[in-house]
Amino acid sequence: MSRCNPADVAGGLFVAAIGAAFAAVAAGYPLGQLANPGPGVFPLATGIITAVVGLGIAVKGFLRSGEVRITISHRSVIAVVASVAAFALMIRPLGLVPTLFVVVLVAALGSSKSRPLHALAVAVATAAGGWLVFIVGLGLPIPAIRMPF
């Protein structure tokens, strides 16, 4: 058993870093006077308070022991991230239908329970359904299929 609570230490420092970063940037904005506060005051104050709370959590995490088991499901994280990234990369050059097809196949890799044929069926259904609902039905200005060259 470890002597500190790693989740609180990591989370507290993470929050403190965000608060400090915002406060540092806000300090460069016009602060005005108290009677007429400028754009920097509110984020500066919030950033400082957030950083202090974050530090407090981190310090408490150092002193107290806690058993927090962190289990990351690498496979699902990577697949979901890759599928959203695929959407971002493909939607402009290739259009909606091929994008959805690929996004489903990539996402399906995230679960050990996926079967190739099932994933293919869902990919075809999603691509067709997406085209019907969003382009035919709602008329979104996204091309259905586009040639990249």
Add this chain to the structure above:
Amino acid sequence: MAELLQGFSVALSAENLAYCFIGVFLGMVVGVLPGIGSLAAISMLLPITFYLDPTTAIIMLAGVYYGSEYGGSTASILLNLPGTPSNAVTCLDGYPMAQKGRAGVALFVTTIASFVGGSLGIILLTVATPAFISFAMMFQSKEYFVALLLGLIMAATISQGSPARGLAVLGVGILLGCIGADIQTGMARFTMGRIQLFDGISIVIVAMGLFGVSEIIWSIAAHTTPIIKDRITLQSLIPTRDDIARSAIPTLRGTAVGSIVGPLPGAGLALASFFAYALEKRFSRRPEAFGTGIVEGIAAPEAANNAAAQTAFIPTFALGIPGTTTMAIMLGAMMMHGIVPGPQFVRENFDMFWAVVASFWIGNLILLLLNIPFIGVWVRLLKIPYVLLYPAIICLVCIGVYSLSYSVFDVVLLLGFGLLGYVLRLIRFEAAPLLMGFVLGPLLEENFRRALLLAQGDLLTLFSGPINTTMLTLAGLASAWAIYARIRALRRSEPSTLPAASEDA
């Protein structure tokens, strides 16, 4: 009364009726399916509502919200897996009932309890909102500032396992809400020179990232395909005379608990159902029977969370201060349509308010009709494996975000918030306060600055005045009680039995 009738005439128009149906139907679907919450569903629908009339949009989004409360109990009873966090207590007696072969009766009783709770909640909403508004009329910037501040702090600390973590996440949310042009001077803040950030980050991206993408990552690993043995026939739904007699009073008590807890900031539906269950157990002449599958144990919490779902609208409509994350999204939706809730809201949007209230009645009736005859359909829906669903949900989330302004940058932001949500969840920091801070942060800042201007820079004046003194005193008493309860719980060294309200806190 005349206003309500007028509201019905608006809500019963073909278009509004259709969208009310779509809303409660989708709400039932996401409620029944564990792994997708109403919060994710509402944020997915937000971009679509841009094309709708604001009244219609709110009618549909609200339908998803209270519809999911109906649907959530189905998975609790049949799978011992709450469809939404507020249905967690329903597992305690619902699942044992299903194991005894009484799943049909359990589903029937929860549906009726939900309907009664929801209906009485709407009556309270109808009566209390105008009263709240006359109170809110006395609010000026400093009262708004204090009310928002206290509301946010309560929301961040009450529903959380750890108050400090809730506050930390809340602070991050408020800071993220500062990104974009300053409201008073128009100065670009924290945009890192990116023109896409000038208008701030859309609430749709934040909500879908934190509660859509990260929820999906989380659920893929956790899900197993449910096995349901019973076939639920219409015959099996019919309760005995004894069931009805024993669930009547708990339903009403649950409704009362839910109506009180619903409007409180941060308390939320999960706490409402938990309190109702605890109270029922205390009132009962046979508390030892709770947990073995008795109707009292499912009627009270289900009535409570549905009553709370309706009364949670009171502070949102009357003060413009949402008490829960889902209400914050609703507020965001209204603001996107150019409606600012608060005392002016009901005065200026009289027709809209009453039309939305009328739609609640209609929606509850539709839910009753959707539930009783079609229960078999919902049970079948539960059998769809998650592995077939989630890739399509990812597509919906991406299209929803991309359609905001056809910007790839937005999809990248979505990915960022998805990962942030996942990391927060891994280290057991709840993401809900982040969203509340993000939505309400700009309002907090606006009122803070205006109040300081009016007070000529005197910080102490901000916390003075009869209304502020009352609010601060009440908040002080509440936190003193909370600290006392915590110390007492630590002394007894009991593990905290409060439900962790992850999503719809």
